[in-house]
Amino acid sequence: MNSPAWTGDHYITQPFGCTSLTVEPWWNIADCHWHCGVDVGMPVGTPLYAARAGKIANVAYAQLGLTALGTNQTDWYIHIDRAVTAVGHNVAKGELIAYSGNKVPSGGATTGPHLHFEVQTAAPPWYNRPPTSVDPSPILFPTYTFGTGTAGDADLTPEQDSLLRRCFNLLAVGNYDASLGVAADGYAKTQLLPRLTSLNTAVQGLQATVATLKTSGGTGDNTAVLAAIGTVTVALDELTVSVLAVKSVTDKIAAI
Numbered sequence: 001m002n003s004p005a006w007t008g009d010h011y012i013t014q015p016f017g018c019t020s021l022t023v024e025p026w027w028n029i030a031d032c033h034w035h036c037g038v039d040v041g042m043p044v045g046t047p048l049y050a051a052r053a054g055k056i057a058n059v060a061y062a063q064l065g066l067t068a069l070g071t072n073q074t075d076w077y078i079h080i081d082r083a084v085t086a087v088g089h090n091v092a093k094g095e096l097i098a099y100s101g102n103k104v105p106s107g108g109a110t111t112g113p114h115l116h117f118e119v120q121t122a123a124p125p126w127y128n129r130p131p132t133s134v135d136p137s138p139i140l141f142p143t144y145t146f147g148t149g150t151a152g153d154a155d156l157t158p159e160q161d162s163l164l165r166r167c168f169n170l171l172a173v174g175n176y177d178a179s180l181g182v183a184a185d186g187y188a189k190t191q192l193l194p195r196l197t198s199l200n201t202a203v204q205g206l207q208a209t210v211a212t213l214k215t216s217g218g219t220g221d222n223t224a225v226l227a228a229i230g231t232v233t234v235a236l237d238e239l240t241v242s243v244l245a246v247k248s249v250t251d252k253i254a255a256i
């Protein structure tokens with residue numbers, strides 16, 4: 001597996017969760033021995049990079065803990081050969097923080113050089129605690145990157161890119177696609193809002209017309225009322241077109 005957290009392509013030797021390895025802690029809730037992180041086999045000395053930005057919370061023999069910025073989660077890099085940062089340092093995502101190794105924090109042995117990467121919501125220095133362990137896969141193997149930020153970025157499929165543009169264009173915050181005009185108003189403001197206003201005006205017109213007819217004792221011509229109802233109908237039809245346009249996008253989002 002490739003990851004922003006290390007150099008090279010390496011195999012996962014132990015996934016997160018229930019395991020037959022009795023060396024892992026027993027967890028009553030899961031009714032199994034629980035592997036609190038992901039093991040990835042890699043040669044001693046493989047550069048390790050911060051999977052997330054944060055503050056170094058713990059550095060000790062064979063271990064490094066980094067509390068991710070704005071979270072209560074600490075990313076643990078275990079069995080490391082050495083750290084190249086220190087407690088209290090703020091590190092950026094992708095910054096070199098350690099080299100992998102084959103050491104055990106408690107002084108025991110491993111079955112081979114690997115990185116044990118663990119995400120914990122327990123406060124440092126605690127790790128290897130099943131109830132507070134979090135699956136680290138989304139952090140180690142993100143399914144997308146922010147890319148270069150250029151239009152049509154290859155990080156998104158053409159369908160995803162199109163959907164993202166349509167979502168942006170729905171909002172009254174300007175067009176995502178610069179070719180549609182820089183900071184132009186979005187669909188909600190240019191289409192939905194005027195049609196809602198038209199409907200409101202038409203309904204008020206109908207109320208006024210009915211009130212006039214009422215004042216005349218109900219004996220007057222109802223042509224004006226019928227015309228006002230027609231205006232309301234047209235406004236409703238136009239609003240429906242806009243709402244269906246919005247729905248076509250939200251349906252696609254719901255189908256993801």
Ligand SMILES: [Zn+2]
Nearest residue numbers: 037038039116
């Ligand atoms: Zn492990």
